Amino acid sequence: MKITKLGEFEELVLLTVAALQQEAYGVEIKRELESRLGEKLSVGSIQSALKRMEEKGFLTSEFGEATAKRGGKRKRIYSTTSYARKVLAEMREVRAGLWEAIPQLSPDLKMI
Amino acid sequence: MTTQPNDIHPPQWPLRLLRFFLKKQYLEEIEGDMEECFRDNLEQLSPAKARRLYAWEAVKLLRPALLENFEFLRNLTQAAMFKNYFKISMRNMMKSPLSAFINVFGLSAAIGICVFGFAFGRWTYSTDQFHEHKHEVFLATFFADRDGSVQQFGRTPRPLGEMLRHDFAHIKKVCRLDDRNVVVKHDDNVFHERVRFVDPEFLDMFTFPLKWGTPGSLADVNSIVLSEEAAIKYFGETNPIGQNMVVIFGKNVNKAFKVTGVAAKFPVSRSFGFDFLVNFENLKTAEPGYDMQDWKAFVNATFVQLDNPADAALLRQGMEKYRRVQNEAVQKEWAITAFGLEPLATLHETSEDIRDDIAHSSESNYASIVYMAVVALMMLLLACFNYINIAIVSAAKRLKEIGIRKSIGAARSLVIIQFLTENIFITAFALVVGVALGTFLFIPWFEGLFDFSMGFKLNDPQLWIYLPAILLFTGILSGLYPAFYISKFQVVSILKGSVKFGQSNPLTKGLLVFQLILACVLVTGGITFTRNSDFLAKRSWGYEPARVVYAEVPDGAAFEQLNAALLQNPNVVSIAGSTHQLGKRHTTTVLHFPDREYEVDHYAVDANYFETMGLPFEAGRGFHHEEGSDKQAVVVNELMVKNMAWGNPIGETFKIDTVEYAVVGVLKNFHSYSFSRPLRPTIFSVAPKADFHYMSIKAQQGTELQTLKALQGQWAKLFPETPFEGGHQEDVWGFYFQEIGIHGKVWRAFATIAVLLASLGLYGLIKLNVAGRVKEFSIRKVLGAGAKHITMKIADQYVILFAVALALGAPVSYVLMKMVMNMAYAVHMPLDYSNVMIAVVILIFVLLTTVAAQIRKVVKANAVQGLKTE
Numbered sequence: 001m002k003i004t005k006l007g008e009f010e011e012l013v014l015l016t017v018a019a020l021q022q023e024a025y026g027v028e029i030k031r032e033l034e035s036r037l038g039e040k041l042s043v044g045s046i047q048s049a050l051k052r053m054e055e056k057g058f059l060t061s062e063f064g065e066a067t068a069k070r071g072g073k074r075k076r077i078y079s080t081t082s083y084a085r086k087v088l089a090e091m092r093e094v095r096a097g098l099w100e101a102i103p104q105l106s107p108d109l110k111m112i
Numbered sequence: 113m114t115t116q117p118n119d120i121h122p123p124q125w126p127l128r129l130l131r132f133f134l135k136k137q138y139l140e141e142i143e144g145d146m147e148e149c150f151r152d153n154l155e156q157l158s159p160a161k162a163r164r165l166y167a168w169e170a171v172k173l174l175r176p177a178l179l180e181n182f183e184f185l186r187n188l189t190q191a192a193m194f195k196n197y198f199k200i201s202m203r204n205m206m207k208s209p210l211s212a213f214i215n216v217f218g219l220s221a222a223i224g225i226c227v228f229g230f231a232f233g234r235w236t237y238s239t240d241q242f243h244e245h246k247h248e249v250f251l252a253t254f255f256a257d258r259d260g261s262v263q264q265f266g267r268t269p270r271p272l273g274e275m276l277r278h279d280f281a282h283i284k285k286v287c288r289l290d291d292r293n294v295v296v297k298h299d300d301n302v303f304h305e306r307v308r309f310v311d312p313e314f315l316d317m318f319t320f321p322l323k324w325g326t327p328g329s330l331a332d333v334n335s336i337v338l339s340e341e342a343a344i345k346y347f348g349e350t351n352p353i354g355q356n357m358v359v360i361f362g363k364n365v366n367k368a369f370k371v372t373g374v375a376a377k378f379p380v381s382r383s384f385g386f387d388f389l390v391n392f393e394n395l396k397t398a399e400p401g402y403d404m405q406d407w408k409a410f411v412n413a414t415f416v417q418l419d420n421p422a423d424a425a426l427l428r429q430g431m432e433k434y435r436r437v438q439n440e441a442v443q444k445e446w447a448i449t450a451f452g453l454e455p456l457a458t459l460h461e462t463s464e465d466i467r468d469d470i471a472h473s474s475e476s477n478y479a480s481i482v483y484m485a486v487v488a489l490m491m492l493l494l495a496c497f498n499y500i501n502i503a504i505v506s507a508a509k510r511l512k513e514i515g516i517r518k519s520i521g522a523a524r525s526l527v528i529i530q531f532l533t534e535n536i537f538i539t540a541f542a543l544v545v546g547v548a549l550g551t552f553l554f555i556p557w558f559e560g561l562f563d564f565s566m567g568f569k570l571n572d573p574q575l576w577i578y579l580p581a582i583l584l585f586t587g588i589l590s591g592l593y594p595a596f597y598i599s600k601f602q603v604v605s606i607l608k609g610s611v612k613f614g615q616s617n618p619l620t621k622g623l624l625v626f627q628l629i630l631a632c633v634l635v636t637g638g639i640t641f642t643r644n645s646d647f648l649a650k651r652s653w654g655y656e657p658a659r660v661v662y663a664e665v666p667d668g669a670a671f672e673q674l675n676a677a678l679l680q681n682p683n684v685v686s687i688a689g690s691t692h693q694l695g696k697r698h699t700t701t702v703l704h705f706p707d708r709e710y711e712v713d714h715y716a717v718d719a720n721y722f723e724t725m726g727l728p729f730e731a732g733r734g735f736h737h738e739e740g741s742d743k744q745a746v747v748v749n750e751l752m753v754k755n756m757a758w759g760n761p762i763g764e765t766f767k768i769d770t771v772e773y774a775v776v777g778v779l780k781n782f783h784s785y786s787f788s789r790p791l792r793p794t795i796f797s798v799a800p801k802a803d804f805h806y807m808s809i810k811a812q813q814g815t816e817l818q819t820l821k822a823l824q825g826q827w828a829k830l831f832p833e834t835p836f837e838g839g840h841q842e843d844v845w846g847f848y849f850q851e852i853g854i855h856g857k858v859w860r861a862f863a864t865i866a867v868l869l870a871s872l873g874l875y876g877l878i879k880l881n882v883a884g885r886v887k888e889f890s891i892r893k894v895l896g897a898g899a900k901h902i903t904m905k906i907a908d909q910y911v912i913l914f915a916v917a918l919a920l921g922a923p924v925s926y927v928l929m930k931m932v933m934n935m936a937y938a939v940h941m942p943l944d945y946s947n948v949m950i951a952v953v954i955l956i957f958v959l960l961t962t963v964a965a966q967i968r969k970v971v972k973a974n975a976v977q978g979l980k981t982e
Contacts, residue, residue: 025141025145026141026142026144026145027145027148027149027152030145030149031152042169042172042173043142043145043146043149043169043172043173044169044172044173044174044175044178045172047138047142047145047173047175047177047178048175048176048177048178051138051177051178052177063140063141066144067148069147069148069151070144070145070147070148071143071144071147073140073141073143073144073147074140074141074144075141075144076141
């Protein structure tokens with residue numbers, strides 16, 4: 001499976017799901033990402049990313065508890081599959097490798 | 113966590129939207145998320161903002177990944193097919209931009225006119241509909257027999273309003289209404305105005321909301337309520353509540369009022385409004401001898417408001433008892449036959465047949481709506497026929513496409529659907545352009561001509577019923593035939609190339625003929641209206657208004673003062689005094705003959721009047737100059753003599769009230785009001801000096817303006833308190849000539865668009881026709897055909913068509929125009945064939961130019977090029 005099938009935003013959402021563990025449901029993911037990215041996200045963008053990744057096999061989900069704040073509706077808790085964790089790890093390695101490959105140029109040299 | 117106010121809920125419609133569109137298995141989770149986000153937002157934002165965000169989030173949730181795959185969409189395997197149809201339509205439009213332009217331009221111009229017609233119709237039909245109680249409020253009227261025909265009158269006897277209020281329990285409110293011409297003064301602003309005296313219920317019964325002030329204040333006899341326009345005139349944009357205004361009712365009769373209300377801007381279409389409102393009781397101040405109990409005297413209107421509109425019939429019966437009271441009080445000729453009630457909701461329609469009522473009738477607008485509907489339909493037909501013709505002729509280019517579609521399995525119905533889709537696509541495009549044309553071009557232009565506003569709004573829900581209806585109508589009318597026609601050809605013969613196609617479809621010819629007839633009618637209309645307005649502008653009024661200036665005077669004494677001051681002026685030829693004035697004011701009088709009662713227009717004038725106004729005598733004489741003479745003499749007009757069938761009118765007698773009058777002179781017919789009013793039988797009698805209300809001055813040729821200035825100068829010296837009211841006698845018809853000129857303009861615009869559409873269609877037709885025969889013409893040229901021969905080859909089929917079309921169109925136009933003119937004008941130019949002839953010549957010129965342009969191209973083209981191109 002090509003790891004490029006995972007989009008940039010999807011990767012962020014996937015990492016958030018992995019980080020949040022038992023708390024990984026729609027609004028919580030949104031809050032977490034919003035605070036980390038420092039910008040507003042829409043429910044739609046998070047939801048469509050979650051659904052797409054579930055279809056691609058990166059995520060599984062099951063219903064969690066219902067709260068009054070949610071109007072009595074149940075949460076859906078997402079968790080990452082082992083496949084997803086593998087892809088994330090590969091991606092991280094590729095990125096790290098690329099960072100390594102950037103030559104360490106002295107800023108002074110650039111001034112000339 | 114803070115406690116949430118549980119009574120704040122997210123809006124419902126976004127939720128319904130989601131429930132409809134999103135996959136069912138996602139709903140619970142997403143609804144929960146949305147609710148939670150909403151609660152989060154509530155902690156920081158206002159409820160309104162949170163709700164807005166909620167809705168916006170819901171809209172943003174409509175993403176492909178989350179949407180339900182609708183069953184019927186999945187069944188529509190044709191989705192891809194429709195996509196293909198759109199693509200083909202776009203490509204076709206790109207490939208032949210001329211045809212596309214003709215189609216879109218034609219259809220959008222026609223739709224623009226339809227939108228304009230809609231706006232006009234809306235404006236007319238919405239008249240008075242803003243009144244909240246329009247179904248419960250009724251105008252009291254009465255019926256009376258006038259010379260054999262029963263007529264309805266909008267005025268009511270003075271005591272009727274009070275009686276109704278006391279006698280009937282189911283009447284909720286009563287409002288009497290009367291008007292007086294007065295002078296209104298605030299500081300240096302002094303103007304002649306018309307004040308409306310009303311009962312305090314006026315502002316409850318009629319929905320004229322106030323911008324400033326309180327409606328109840330009208331109960332106070334010292335308060336005055338202004339319209340927005342009047343407020344701006346006297347006080348500018350500032351709030352005038354509490355300011356003082358002095359109303360001068362007459363000589364030495366004035367009263368100070370306090371402004372307690374200013375009405376908001378009136379809706380654009382209303383049959384009546386007001387400038388100034390004061391309490392009805394003020395009539396007693398205005399006219400010291402005013403008797404509220406006098407059944408002989410009238411007020412301008414009495415309105416009643418019922419609890420239940422169905423009680424109107426009952427009330428009408430109940431009012432029967434007043435008839436006796438009324439008929440005992442008045443003289444025989446004013447006896448009434450019944451009382452009536454007219455609902456406010458339809459007053460703007462019925463007003464046409466009610467005499468002397470306060471409402472403006474919009475009857476003439478209804479006629480205009482019919483004209484506009486006809487013209488709009490004609491334009492739509494023209495544009496649709498262009499579309500059909502071009503579609504049929506250009507179908508030849510698409511034969512291969514259709515052949516292939518059919519051979520790989522498209523049924524005929526699918527080909528029909530394809531062409532209809534293409535058609536709806538173009539029509540929808542034209543609709544957008546047409547609405548823009550109507551909104552930004554036609555409507556503003558028309559409003560500018562008449563200087564009014566139709567209050568047209570794009571968000572009018574009725575417009576959005578009307579537009580799809582037009583889309584459907586136009587789409588089907590223009591698309592159905594081409595679709596059936598093109599789809600019927602057999603695959604084999606198409607691919608073999610044995611179909612002869614499009615060149616000589618009889619329908620194309622028929623439609624072209626029909627288009628030319630329509631164009632002929634509209635061009636004839638344009639010419640007739642234009643020439644008619646010239647004709648009317650030059651037409652004699654039957655007297656000489658050009659050299660006359662006039663002024664309104666308060667009474668005979670004022671007249672004498674002015675007269676003395678002006679007699680020395682060398683520019684003044686003669687001065688006349690009168691109670692009434694041609695074109696401004698007359699009274700209606702009933703004449704008694706032994707065998708009949710006869711109603712006439714009546715003017716009371718002095719001996720100088722006929723000479724001053726230039727009214728020519730047919731027979732007999734005018735009035736003698738000696739004071740007190742001719743008290744029982746009258747001068748009548750020709751029409752009266754004709755209607756009475758008098759062999760020798762001089763010496764004929766009749767009675768007015770109980771006094772006998774004898775005819776001493778006959779005037780030639782003249783138009784006192786505009787040409788749109790038919791002539792009326794008219795009498796003149798001698799006016800007592802004390803009753804003089806008008807001064808008319810005949811000036812030396814060319815000195816009319818100086819004389820008017822002199823008159824105004826003397827006025828300012830003698831009556832500095834009262835503003836001058838008067839002017840050139842030629843101006844008494846006011847807006848009339850402008851209005852006729854506008855009719856001409858509107859028709860010319862319609863005619864231009866019609867000719868443009870027809871000639872564009874013809875141009876496209878010939879171009880396609882010639883394009884299909886390039887090879888043929890090239891071979892002819894190679895074999896030695898000259899320009900003359902080619903011209904004949906192209907033109908012969910069209911020349912016959914033109915001849916047939918014009919031979920049919922000319923008489924049709926003539927008959928139709930005669931009908932329209934007779935309906936629109938009481939007096940119009942004599943109609944002969946000259947207008948139609950001019951139209952025909954214009955059309956022939958346009959047609960020949962169109963054809964010639966194409967022929968020239970073919971003749972000049974290189975034959976070798978024509979043969980080489982495939």
